[in-house]
Amino acid sequence: MPPEHPNLVVFDHPLIQHKLSWLRDRHTGYRPFRALVTQIAGLMVYEVTRSFPAVEIDIDSPLEPTRGLRINAKITVVPVLRAGLGMTAGILDVMPEARVGHLGLYRDEETLEPHAYLERLPSDLGAGPVVLVDPMLATGGSASAALGMLRKAGATDLRMICLVAAPEGVERIRRDHPDVTVYTAALDRQLDGRGYILPGLGDAGDRLFGTE
Numbered sequence: 001m002p003p004e005h006p007n008l009v010v011f012d013h014p015l016i017q018h019k020l021s022w023l024r025d026r027h028t029g030y031r032p033f034r035a036l037v038t039q040i041a042g043l044m045v046y047e048v049t050r051s052f053p054a055v056e057i058d059i060d061s062p063l064e065p066t067r068g069l070r071i072n073a074k075i076t077v078v079p080v081l082r083a084g085l086g087m088t089a090g091i092l093d094v095m096p097e098a099r100v101g102h103l104g105l106y107r108d109e110e111t112l113e114p115h116a117y118l119e120r121l122p123s124d125l126g127a128g129p130v131v132l133v134d135p136m137l138a139t140g141g142s143a144s145a146a147l148g149m150l151r152k153a154g155a156t157d158l159r160m161i162c163l164v165a166a167p168e169g170v171e172r173i174r175r176d177h178p179d180v181t182v183y184t185a186a187l188d189r190q191l192d193g194r195g196y197i198l199p200g201l202g203d204a205g206d207r208l209f210g211t212e
């Protein structure tokens with residue numbers, strides 16, 4: 001955790017950084033972009049799930065009975081549409097037992113305020129850990145609103161995964177949701193005048209879905 005951001009975990013693993021560099025490259029088209037987002041999200045799951053509750057179980061293995069661990073939690077992954085969908089595919093590859101809720105939010109390009117247009121969540125969201133997924137944490141307005149919606153729907157054990165975070169967004173989450181740890185592949189320098197992350201990777205939704 002960087003000392004100035006105690007709510008942040010940055011993945012410095014070279015494999016994740018290698019893939020992130022391809023994402024930042026403006027010449028990476030939407031097909032490889034999508035595949036890379038999926039792969040990075042899958043790699044990040046290992047650390048994000050480290051604190052999930054596990055129980056010891058008996059296993060009837062072919063040679064002799066043994067003991068093992070099984071994650072004992074009703075996990076819910078919640079992508080923020082649109083861009084969160086790309087990461088969700090990678091998370092579900094590794095954690096297929098997770099349930100998926102959906103939040104639709106878009107950021108007004110002028111005011112940078114988030115607007116919610118969809119909420120589809122399991123009714124027992126409080127039954128286990130909830131992972132909010134959105135590749136870009138810029139001003140933090142969308143993530144903060146999304147976390148507020150999850151809390152209102154009953155979630156108590158919350159964390160967030162993104163790909164690129166701006167210091168402004170990390171600080172906003174610390175202020176509005178002090179109990180939430182943010183996991184990111186990169187902490188970038190700053191926001192530009194239009195609220196884009198610098199150096200960032202551009203508009204994640206457009207690059208993911210080929211709508212540039």
Ligand code: PRP
Nearest residue numbers: 082083106107137138139140141142205
């Ligand atoms: C992007 C991104 C976040 C938000 C981040 O979504 O995926 O949801 O912006 O910005 P913020 O931290 O300043 O709120 P966008 O609004 O572009 O919607 P899209 O994914 O549908 O393109």
Ligand code: URA
Nearest residue numbers: 138196197202203204
């Ligand atoms: N949303 C994006 O997709 N990219 C940014 O840099 C900021 C917000």
